[in-house]
Amino acid sequence: MTARPEESRGEAAAGDLSASRSAGLLAALVAELGATAVLSGPERPARNASDWSTLGAQAPLAVVRPATTEAVAAAMRICAAHGVPVVPQGGLTGLCGGARPLPGSVALSLERMTGIEAIDPASATMTVRAGTPLQTVQEAADAAGFLVPLDLGARGSCAIGGNASTNAGGNRVIRYGMTREMILGLEVVLPDGGTITALNTMIKNNAGYDLKHLFIGAEGTLGIITRLVLRLFPKPACTMAALCALPDYESVVGLLAAARSGLGPMLSAFEVMWPDYWETVGAMPGVRVPLPQGHAAYCLVEAQGTDEAYDAPRFQAWLERQAEAGLLADAVVSRSVADVRTFWGVRDACSEFPHVLGPHEPFDIGLPVAAMDAYVRACKAALAERVPGAFALFYGHIGDGNLHIVAGLRGADPQPKDAVQEVVYGLVREFGGTVSAEHGIGLTKKPWLGHVRSEAEIALMRRLKAALDPDGMLNPGKVV
Structure with a gap:
């Protein structure tokens, strides 16, 4: 098989694997890792055939589930x-x-690479295996009197290694980044099977290139993260929240500015929901929206x-000042932790x-941030013209410039x-935005990368990939 100019050896190999070669590969994997760690044929779990994207399933040649870095x-x-x-897989x-497999590829799942290895209260760090669910990491930090501020809706399913590989954002980026x-050190397996163990626990360490940044956000294309050292933060003594209805988007921008200046480092999240989102959620069973419909945001x-x-x-007092300034049409403030959870x-x-x-x-x-509402209005109008009858809901973190859309x-x-x-x-490019704020590029956004990265930037990305993975195996x- 002749690879296309843009096709790596790895892509070509994935689509052209003979029965004898695959049998030899599986035998070698079983001999090294054991039969229980190598699942092929009818034993392959269906869940490993795809992620939560809309691309559909693609069964790998085998699912390998190593339990140690050495096995990876x-x-x-x-x-x-x-x-x-x-193809590395986390949650x-x-x-x-x-994390969707290619035909003829091996899916390497880190689901058995779980556990908290160490918590150091003096340096406020945690060493953890990459397959550990984010919620488990959060709970371990909480039990030790600390906070892991990374928080996503998929906290119970997503893996901390996958969070690092996609440079996940979540709800509290405005305060914690x-x-x-949140990462001080990493252990990474390279495409040739070599291992870099750089489990740094120091905030200040300028000894040469900070190699961890090659792998954070690289989506498993340059190396497989197997262990991480996380920074821990002081656990908050209290959490306050308010749901606010606003008369227009200018008031949203004003409220954000007032929150940054008036609440300072206390501000931990600033989420915005447009009316279509609010109306849809308000009609869902089990969801209580404490403010009426009809507001602009x-x-x-x-x-x-x-x-x-x-x-x-x-x-x-801060919230009352915003109401007096005319920024709020209505608001409810939490009186308990249960209220915060409801919000x-x-x-x-x-x-x-x-x-x-x-x-x-x-x-x-x-x-x-200032352009978000104009983008929303332009997007709704363009979708109505291009796809008559289409629905589109808009919501997001806003304080960190992140907008989510379902359409x-x-x-x-x-x-x-x-x-x-x-x-x-197309409108993202017009408005000077990015096609990915926190979920990565993967396959679905690859055709659109040129909208927001220059030819020189993409060429440098390809040079990095070729340097670390010349045969395109990862x-x-x-x-x-």
């Missing part, structure tokens, strides 16, 4: 020797096809403090959209994916 390295060496590409909650800012403002007796009244339940209800809306396309884009055509099979993507991503065809 051995599996990588064997696959590289047989010319068979490897499989990605939306861009980054992206996953990148809805904001969830969260603050975390160190002294409830001082910080809760301060938050209440977040409105925002997290988007996880049920596949059951409520049926098939649709999810989008994760970034835009200048589709009810009852359509297949969905008008191409038309919807052309509208959404997650080929993804990102660039």
Whole structure:
């Protein structure tokens, strides 16, 4: 088989694997890792055939489930020797096809690479295996009196290694930053099976290149993250939240500015929901929306403090000042932790959209904050013209420039994916945004990368890939 000019050896090998070669590969993997760690044929779990993207299932040649870094390295060496590409998999909650196998590839699942290895209270660090679910990491930090601020709706399913590989954002980026800012050290298996163990526990370490940044956000194309050292943060003594209805988007921008200046480091989240989102969620069973429909925008403002007796009244006073300034049309403020959870339940209800809306396309884009409402209006108008009858719901973190969209055509099979993507991503380029704010590129956004990255940037990405993985054995065809 002759590879296309843009096709790596790994992609070509994945589509042209003879029965004898595959049998030899499987035998070598079983001999090294044991039969229980190598699942092929009818033993392959269906879940490993795809992620949460809308691309559909693609069964791998085999699912390999190593339990140690040494086993990951051995599996990588064997696959590289047989010319068979490897697709790393974590919690499989990605939306861009980054963990979706190629035909004839091996899916390397880190589901057995779980556990908290160490918590160091003095340095405020945690060493953890990459397959550990984010919620497990959060709970271990909480039990030790600390906070892991990374938080996503998929916290119970997503793996911390996958969070690092996609540089996940989540709900509290406005205060704590992206996953990148929470990682001090990594252990990584390279495409040739070599291992870099750089489990740094120091915040200040300028000894040469900071290699961890090659792998954070690289979506498993340059190396397989097996262990991480995370920064831990002080656990907040109190959390306050308010759901606010606003008369226009200018008030949203004003409220964000007031929250940054008036709440300072207490501000931990600033979420915005447009009316269509609010109306859809309000009609969902089990979701209680504490404000009526009919407003231009809805904001969830969260603050975390160190002294409830001082910080809760301060938050209440700040909110009252915003009402007096005319920024708020209505608002409700939390009186308990249960109220905070209820407010977040409105925002997290988007996880049920596949059951409520049926098939649709999810989008994760970034835009200048001031331009978001203009983008929303332009996008709704363009979708109505291009795909008559299409629905589109808009919501996002806003404070960090992240807007989420779900769009589709009810009852359509297949969905008008191409038309919807052309509208959404075409306008992203016009408004000076990015096609990916926190979910990566994977397969689904690869055709649109040129909208937001220059030819020189993409060429440099390809040079990095070629330098670390010259044969394209690790997650080929993804990102660039």
